[in-house]
Amino acid sequence: MLPISGFDHVAITVADLDDACAFYAAVFGAQVILEHAVDGDAVLRQVTLGHAVLSIHQYGNGVHPAAAHPTVGAADICLRCTLSVATLLDKLDSLGVEVVEGPAARRTADGEPSQSVYFRDPDGNLLEMMVTE
Template sequence: MIERLDHLVLTVADVERTVEFYEQVLGMRPVTFGDGRRAVAFGQQKINLHPASEPIDPKAAHPTPGSADLCFVTTQPVDAVLARLDARGVAVEEGPVERTGALGPMTSVYFRDPDRNLIEVSRY
């Protein structure tokens, strides 16, 4: 019944700081849509950003900055991911470590975004 994920929503303390982080650290594309709403896009998906100070309806029951745990798949070698994080001053919390993703074994690196969401970047 379900083909793919189209978008997800992160509630964030500072929308523009979050856009900058996802653009600079993960190479996502900044997007402005609707009446000035912001998002970041990658592949065929996007992450809509809702400001914690002004939640947008409809919304999750308890929208809170820092409550997400996201895994992104990369085609780059893990060493390149680590070098990019280091060059941007992003501390690695864990990894590289072996994990199991939706398609099987992968190597993952974990770090935090500006709201302290746990971000995992993995390579199959």
């Protein structure tokens, strides 16, 4: 058994790196902390999401190692949120982000009751905001 202390980062594959980074900056306040370029073109950026990091890969970027089958829009990421559900819904609405489901009753990884709101990024990746009450 390998001991795990937590997640460091998660990687997603996107069709347009600039569009994806703009979305994550607008919705989450994500800031670029690392950029990898090939021949002067950005092909990967790491951005902050709270205390975690999201690694955003341009599709077909040629960076290795990578997922065996990197696919645009295949990710499903759940993030915990400190806002109330009502405030979260208001903020998503003000940003023009369409809610695809929720709020829906869920349980956190710790077993706490929560409410989740689901929406998608520009590439179709499913994002879940989990609110504990």
